[in-house]
Amino acid sequence: MPAGSIVLLAITMTATYQDDPSTPRSLATQMARIVMKFGGTSMAGIERIRSVAARVKREVEAGNQVAVVVSAMAGETDRLVGFCREASSLYDPREYDVVVSAGEQITSGLLAIALQAAGVKARSWMGWQLPIHTDDAFAKARIGTIDTAALDASLNAGEVAVIPGFQGIADDAHGGRGRVTTLGRGGSDTSAVAVAAAMKADRCDIYTDVDGVYTTDPRIVPRARKLAKVTYEEMLELASVGAKVLQTRSVGLAMKEQVRVQVLSSFTGEDAPMADTLPGTMIVGEEEIEDVERQLITGIAHDKNEAKITLISVPDKPGAVAAIFEPLAAANINVDMIIQNIAHNHGSTDVTFTVPSADLARSLESLNQGREAIGFSELVHDTRVAKISVVGVGMRSHAGVASTMFTTLGARGINIQAISTSEIKVSVLIHEDETELAVRVLHTAYGLDAVDAAA
Amino acid sequence: MPAGSIVLLAITMTATYQDDPSTPRSLATQMARIVMKFGGTSMAGIERIRSVAARVKREVEAGNQVAVVVSAMAGETDRLVGFCREASSLYDPREYDVVVSAGEQITSGLLAIALQAAGVKARSWMGWQLPIHTDDAFAKARIGTIDTAALDASLNAGEVAVIPGFQGIADDAHGGRGRVTTLGRGGSDTSAVAVAAAMKADRCDIYTDVDGVYTTDPRIVPRARKLAKVTYEEMLELASVGAKVLQTRSVGLAMKEQVRVQVLSSFTGEDAPMADTLPGTMIVGEEEIEDVERQLITGIAHDKNEAKITLISVPDKPGAVAAIFEPLAAANINVDMIIQNIAHNHGSTDVTFTVPSADLARSLESLNQGREAIGFSELVHDTRVAKISVVGVGMRSHAGVASTMFTTLGARGINIQAISTSEIKVSVLIHEDETELAVRVLHTAYGLDAVDAAA
Numbered sequence: 001m002p003a004g005s006i007v008l009l010a011i012t013m014t015a016t017y018q019d020d021p022s023t024p025r026s027l028a029t030q031m032a033r034i035v036m037k038f039g040g041t042s043m044a045g046i047e048r049i050r051s052v053a054a055r056v057k058r059e060v061e062a063g064n065q066v067a068v069v070v071s072a073m074a075g076e077t078d079r080l081v082g083f084c085r086e087a088s089s090l091y092d093p094r095e096y097d098v099v100v101s102a103g104e105q106i107t108s109g110l111l112a113i114a115l116q117a118a119g120v121k122a123r124s125w126m127g128w129q130l131p132i133h134t135d136d137a138f139a140k141a142r143i144g145t146i147d148t149a150a151l152d153a154s155l156n157a158g159e160v161a162v163i164p165g166f167q168g169i170a171d172d173a174h175g176g177r178g179r180v181t182t183l184g185r186g187g188s189d190t191s192a193v194a195v196a197a198a199m200k201a202d203r204c205d206i207y208t209d210v211d212g213v214y215t216t217d218p219r220i221v222p223r224a225r226k227l228a229k230v231t232y233e234e235m236l237e238l239a240s241v242g243a244k245v246l247q248t249r250s251v252g253l254a255m256k257e258q259v260r261v262q263v264l265s266s267f268t269g270e271d272a273p274m275a276d277t278l279p280g281t282m283i284v285g286e287e288e289i290e291d292v293e294r295q296l297i298t299g300i301a302h303d304k305n306e307a308k309i310t311l312i313s314v315p316d317k318p319g320a321v322a323a324i325f326e327p328l329a330a331a332n333i334n335v336d337m338i339i340q341n342i343a344h345n346h347g348s349t350d351v352t353f354t355v356p357s358a359d360l361a362r363s364l365e366s367l368n369q370g371r372e373a374i375g376f377s378e379l380v381h382d383t384r385v386a387k388i389s390v391v392g393v394g395m396r397s398h399a400g401v402a403s404t405m406f407t408t409l410g411a412r413g414i415n416i417q418a419i420s421t422s423e424i425k426v427s428v429l430i431h432e433d434e435t436e437l438a439v440r441v442l443h444t445a446y447g448l449d450a451v452d453a454a455a
Numbered sequence: 456m457p458a459g460s461i462v463l464l465a466i467t468m469t470a471t472y473q474d475d476p477s478t479p480r481s482l483a484t485q486m487a488r489i490v491m492k493f494g495g496t497s498m499a500g501i502e503r504i505r506s507v508a509a510r511v512k513r514e515v516e517a518g519n520q521v522a523v524v525v526s527a528m529a530g531e532t533d534r535l536v537g538f539c540r541e542a543s544s545l546y547d548p549r550e551y552d553v554v555v556s557a558g559e560q561i562t563s564g565l566l567a568i569a570l571q572a573a574g575v576k577a578r579s580w581m582g583w584q585l586p587i588h589t590d591d592a593f594a595k596a597r598i599g600t601i602d603t604a605a606l607d608a609s610l611n612a613g614e615v616a617v618i619p620g621f622q623g624i625a626d627d628a629h630g631g632r633g634r635v636t637t638l639g640r641g642g643s644d645t646s647a648v649a650v651a652a653a654m655k656a657d658r659c660d661i662y663t664d665v666d667g668v669y670t671t672d673p674r675i676v677p678r679a680r681k682l683a684k685v686t687y688e689e690m691l692e693l694a695s696v697g698a699k700v701l702q703t704r705s706v707g708l709a710m711k712e713q714v715r716v717q718v719l720s721s722f723t724g725e726d727a728p729m730a731d732t733l734p735g736t737m738i739v740g741e742e743e744i745e746d747v748e749r750q751l752i753t754g755i756a757h758d759k760n761e762a763k764i765t766l767i768s769v770p771d772k773p774g775a776v777a778a779i780f781e782p783l784a785a786a787n788i789n790v791d792m793i794i795q796n797i798a799h800n801h802g803s804t805d806v807t808f809t810v811p812s813a814d815l816a817r818s819l820e821s822l823n824q825g826r827e828a829i830g831f832s833e834l835v836h837d838t839r840v841a842k843i844s845v846v847g848v849g850m851r852s853h854a855g856v857a858s859t860m861f862t863t864l865g866a867r868g869i870n871i872q873a874i875s876t877s878e879i880k881v882s883v884l885i886h887e888d889e890t891e892l893a894v895r896v897l898h899t900a901y902g903l904d905a906v907d908a909a910a
Contacts, residue, residue: 046538046541046542049542050542080561083501083561083565084564084565084568086501087501087504087505087565087568087569087572088568088569088571088572090572091568091571091572092567092568092571094578095564095565095567095568095571095578095579096564096568097564098560098561098563098564098567098579098581099560099561099564099565099568101560102557102558102560102561103557105553105554105556105557105560106535106538106553106554106557108553109539109550109551109552109553109554110538110539110542110550110554112547112550112553113539113542113543113546113547113550113551113554114542114543116543116546116547116550117542117543117545117546123549123550124550124553125631126553126635128583128632129627129631129632129633129634130631131632150629150631153629154629157629172584174605174608174609174612176580176584176585176605177583177584177586177632178584179584180581
């Protein structure tokens with residue numbers, strides 16, 4: 001599990017899932033369309049690509065139509081990005097896209113070769129070949145539509161379609177056949193979900209270096225449990241507070257398009273169970289989670305990449321707060337938790353909020369430039385903070401989730417510096433040093449600990 | 456100069472060339488369209504790509520419209536080919552093309568970025584974007600037509616077009632937007648000449664790791680001279696007997712399309728003369744070479760990559776020779792010099808011929824299989840042979856070239872094992888150990904030695 005991974009309520013409910021008639025994947029004999037997505041670690045070298053081919057072959061032999069979305073070999077995209085930066089710090093994103101999209105092009109061709117060597121009919125489809133249409137925001141393009149005529153024909157002919165993630169094609173303002181685009185880092189997850197939506201796949205399996213989504217970071221809480229299912233909304237909240245299992249954009253797209261996404265490990269051996277027997281975590285709509293499975297809280301996330309900024313003695317008058325946040329929004333800085341303290345005696349107030357640590361310097365610069373307009377007396381900041389979030393769709397219908405959190409942390413003497421809530425999440429800001437303690441006591445307080453530590 | 460490089464008559468006739476009104480490049484103020492082609496060594500790393508950008512910028516600032524054709528970074532194509540072979544010894548050439556074409560895609564984008572950083576408007580055009588149409592002989596495709604509408608518009612808008620060599624696009628039998636093809640190793644020279652022909656370029660400059668075409672290998676003959684001009688036909692003969700300056704296919708295409716090709720060094724510094732002041736060797740039609748420049752012999756080539764095969768006591772009857780060579784032709788083995796000795800007393804004859812050393816084993820196998828049909832008594836071979844060729848369009852109108860060759864070699868005691876001739880070439884087969892001696896004495900005999908050794 002990478003740093004900051006998080007997640008929800010466990011229940012290794014294989015039996016329940018397999019017997020669920022509403023789940024098409026439970027019928028092993030029924031042909032399904034699936035997308036399998038493999039990341040850079042899985043594509044790092046021919047031996048691993050051969051393992052991927054073996055996994056794909058099993059799905060094909062089970063009677064499924066399969067499209068595979070691949071990342072570049074681990075390290076390759078960094079190498080290509082490095083070339084671009086070395087060539088010019090102000091590189092043309094259109095040319096950057098030509099360069100960096102080559103990484104996935106290479107692995108697509110190689111996986112097609114490895115599949116054919118394994119006796120599986122396969123061919124690669126570049127983004128411009130399908131095509132995968134995107135807007136023209138080069139280097140951070142968004143997928144529009146995906147033409148499926150060629151893809152459908154290929155799948156129906158029994159071929160595995162191998163598709164490079166992270167790339168598409170935008171119309172060329174100057175004529176010609178369009179220009180290559182990339183979706184930004186981590187875009188291969190989004191490619192996979194978009195392809196799954198376009199081809200009306202029954203399932204989109206994302207093979208990662210973790211084996212699923214957990215109730216919390218297992219390195220902090222050894223009794224954390226892998227979740228069988230999690231809703232899109234929960235996953236979005238978890239992703240946005242530090243889970244690195246899936247790219248946030250891909251989860252949002254999956255929710256919008258109602259694509260059933262499964263997170264599972266790419267490192268399980270060839271004798272691992274088939275993907276449709278649920279070795280990982282399914283990310284699904286709320287309606288797919290039975291009442292019996294539903295927990296109050298599904299997971300606990302932590303995020304140390306926030307910084308706290310406090311403006312001392314801001315005049316307590318209309319427009320003061322806007323003067324603070326408008327310039328930050330204009331600079332595309334994502335402000336998260338905001339607290340405005342009660343007014344001082346002198347008609348002024350303190351305003352505290354958090355920003356991503358990476359944006360701290362730019363935030364301070366922006367605020368100092370606006371000092372006169374805002375009228376604060378002092379600007380202080382603190383990077384030694386952590387945000388702890390409890391997430392769960394179950395809390396919608398249950399009061400007391402927040403108060404349990406405050407009571408539990410207070411009993412351990414953990415000071416809460418800020419609070420924010422959404423419909424399915426309560427977050428608090430605490431001192432960074434207390435992160436692990438807070439996660440552990442909350443995991444126990446919400447009844448998430450595995451009964452058997454070996455589970 | 457790499458091993459086996461060769462070539463023609465010197466005359467550093469810069470003055471004559473520059474004053475020649477029939478040569479458009481002699482007018483520095485006249486806008487020209489040129490293609491510049493850079494090989495893998497020139498593209499190996501960002502520093503070198505920046506040097507290439509600087510060279511291109513000088514041509515643009517001189518008022519020229521420029522298309523640049525680039526190879527992959529040195530070593531990159533080998534890396535990608537290695538991946539394909541590792542994935543499967545019987546790789547699908549269509550997928551191989553997807554993989555290996557990525558190398559030139561990367562350098563195209565990077566050169567476009569480097570040009571923009573140098574203040575030059577530039578954009579890359581992949582083979583599928585222009586497009587460069589090829590047949591569907593994947594991994595060894597031949598260029599058909601190149602659409603120039605987009606390219607012309609780009610050039611006329613003052614952009615440098617950066618085009619990856621070695622790649623194109625073939626129609627996709629299964630629909631879609633076509634499939635990537637590659638032209639086979641060394642195909643970037645051919646791409647450059649084809650682009651030059653399509654855009655009606657005034658000149659195609661091929662930047663290489665040699666600085667031109669020489670009367671012979673300068674490592675054997677220090678007084679060898681760089682040639683100012685050489686005809687297509689001479690270059691073809693020289694290339695086919697071992698010169699590695701240009702890919703043979705690109706010379707043939709240049710001759711067919713009447714593209715003026717210049718070979719020049721990519722390692723000359725930035726203060727080197729402009730390409731149109733003739734630092735290299737121009738490969739042109741015969742009509743572009745003035746009588747005063749014309750020499751009897753333009754160059755002397757040597758080739759140690761031949762093997763001699765002799766069949767002893769072949770029945771001297773109709774059909775015997777066909778029984779030898781038909782199977783070799785069917786196996787795509789290129790037989791070169793052939794000698795049939797006078798018949799023995801017993802109605803049989805010895806047949807000697809040469810094949811490329813790389814094909815020797817296959818040739819012997821084929822001949823042994825056909826032993827009964829051919830009826831020879833013994834099969835002997837010798838790889839310690841070298842072919843020495845004197846080449847020059849001037850020999851068409853002059854007798855005595857061959858006899859000078861035989862006399863000169865005979866005077867040094869060099870035994871001639873076989874002879875073959877074409878309209879502009881005489882080749883002899885000798886013992887490999889006598890290669891250097893033969894080249895030196897012939898270079899002197901035909902008056903090719905530079906008057907001043909420092910020239």
